[in-house]
Amino acid sequence: MRFSLRQIEVFRAVMLTGSIKGASSLLFTSQPALSRIVAHTELTLGLKLFNRVKGKLVPTPDAEALFQEVDQCYQHLLRIDDFARGLASGPSGMLNLACSPALSRGVIASAITRFIKRYPNIQVNYHLTMLNSMAQDVISNKVDLAISVLPIDHPNLKVMPFMEGCMVCVVPRGHALARKKSVDIADIAQYPLIAHHPGIPFGQLVATAIKQAGVDHRASVYIHQTDTACALVRAGAGVAIIDQFTAESMGWPDVQVVPLTDPIPLFPSIVRSAFDTGKSHADKFIDVLTKE
DSSP states (O other): OOOOOHHHHHHHHHHSSHHHHHHHHHHOOOOOHHHHHHHHHHHHHHHOEEEETTEEEEEEEHHHHHHHHHHHHHHHHHHHHHHHHHHHSSOOEEEEEOOOHHHHHTHHHHHHHHHHHHHTTTEEEEEEHHHHHHHHHHHHHHSEEESSOOOOOOOTTEEOOOOEEEEEEEEEOOGGGSSOOOOOHHHHTOEEEEETTTTHHHHHHHHHHHHHOOOOOOOOEEEESSHHHHHHHHTOOOOOEEEEEHHHHHTTTTTEEEEEOOOEEEOEEEEEEOEEEEEEEHHHHHHHHHHO
16 A cells, blocks of 8 residues: 555644644654655655754645545544444444333333443334334344233244233222222223223223123223323222233322233333344343343
8 A cells, every 4th residue: 555554643743733843742853864755755655745944844735635535534434443442342333122102111111221220231112113114114124123011923023022920900090990809891890991902902901801801891982092091090080900010110109000800911011123133132122121
């Protein structure tokens, strides 16, 4: 290479300081050594880089043009140095993560906290998504992995349940049902019911439970977001059947949680593409999620 990295470093130092003496202080190198490098650089490149004027080096137009390229190269070298330092201090990069809203406040918020403490150089790009769009997010590589509150059935996905949960009944504090250790569908049917729309997975689970119980009961209000159900319960609009994960993360003193006598199970799952190359940080997050 006609223009070595050492020559680039010396040339840049002279351009920045305007003299061999200044470059010597900047690079902690003797002035004669730097003078020889500058002279050799001009010789190998076949360019006049500096004019000597009253003890100073005045850059030629060729030197000014060359410096623009050199400085860009040097900034890139600094980025490489930063990257190497980052590798020495641990993994770096980005983890793209999606999650069901039901798991976002408790389970996944806790896992993300542990993850960023263990891997401070990995940035997490995190968003919530509904089950009906989660499969597409994963398959299209919009996210590296997703955490769903229910298993997803798709031929191009790898789905692994990692914990269990259930649906619960939430009622206003002091409600008659709050005095019971558990409630069944017949108990709930005595009161206005706030339920997820039967067109979404939570709604389908509740509708199936009502049908299996042989109870003729229709919801007074259909909702699409669990937070909305909780707000309606707080307002006294009725009682609701929601996932335990949202219920546990609410922290609302005016709402009570009552278990169901006949549990409606939930199986939160890790969702990855069947074509996953393993090049992301997904495995690290799964390890934090499942082993701590």
